Amino acid sequence: MKYILNIETATKKCSVSIANEGKTIVCIEIAEEGYSHAEKLHVFIEESIKEAGISYKDLVAIAVSQGPGSYTGLRIGVSAAKGLCYALGIPLIAVDTLKALAAQVQVESGLIIPMLDARRMEVYSAVFSADLELKRAIEAQIISEDSFKEYAETLYFIGDCASKCKEVLSQPNFVFLVDIVYPSAKEMSAFSFEKFLKNDFVDVAYFEPYYLKDFMVTTSKK
Structure with missing residues (x-):
């Protein structure tokens, strides 16, 4: 056990x-x-x-x-x-x-695009195959109508920013699985x-989360 x-x-x-x-x-x-x-x-x-x-x-x-x-x-x-x-x-x-998020999708073909909200029109995203092979590394990207147009496969979008991205990403091969959020x-x-x-461990003393973007501290205007 x-x-x-x-x-x-x-x-x-x-x-x-x-x-x-x-x-x-x-x-x-x-x-x-x-x-x-x-x-x-x-x-x-x-x-x-x-x-x-x-x-x-x-x-x-x-x-x-x-x-x-x-x-x-x-x-x-x-x-x-x-x-x-x-x-x-x-x-x-x-x-x-993002890989754990992508694992919630069960499809036989196409690509899985897990996205997490990074405020405004920016998201944290990656691209995985149907068998969870990483096809494009994790990025902090600004979503526009040209995003992901280079892919001809069916793309399955998941994550907590589907509502804001659906208005911009409207290609016929784009599918939003809105029930997969977190x-x-x-x-x-x-x-x-x-x-x-595989004994693939991280150092308990020095491990830091993968923030991707620097944490910005803002001052209240009040």
Whole structure:
């Protein structure tokens, strides 16, 4: 039995799962308009451990969503994961957020475009094949009517910015799967176990989330 705790906090969804050898056995999550990760994350971790019928000492690793995504959300998730790894003496695994989001799409052909909102018309995006092979690296890009026109395949768009992008991306081969909005710890399970088997760990002391853009601090006008 190889239990891994998966933590996903890159978006408005706070999601925690327990997986046994790559299979999700428990998942507790909530998506709220106001970020509640600081209040909910540790509660969800405790509840998921209890529901799985295990203890913390049964965990062989902690996996965390590495971004891109919300600066605050990522910091909360990574801080929690690091603390548990230190306390339990187990390794830390980083899972790509957009790949985990793309894993929610089940298609036989075409390309999957996971996108997360980066404010205004900017998004964090990547391009994956139907079998989740990375076809274009993660970028912070400004969406225009010319975006993705170089692809002739059917493109499946998912993520939390579908509504604003649908008005601009209107090519006939563009399909918006509006029910797939946020990444979940459920889809992290297979990826984290694969990395565990390869000893593909990150340094607990020095690992930083993949923010993609510098965090900008703004001053209130009040």
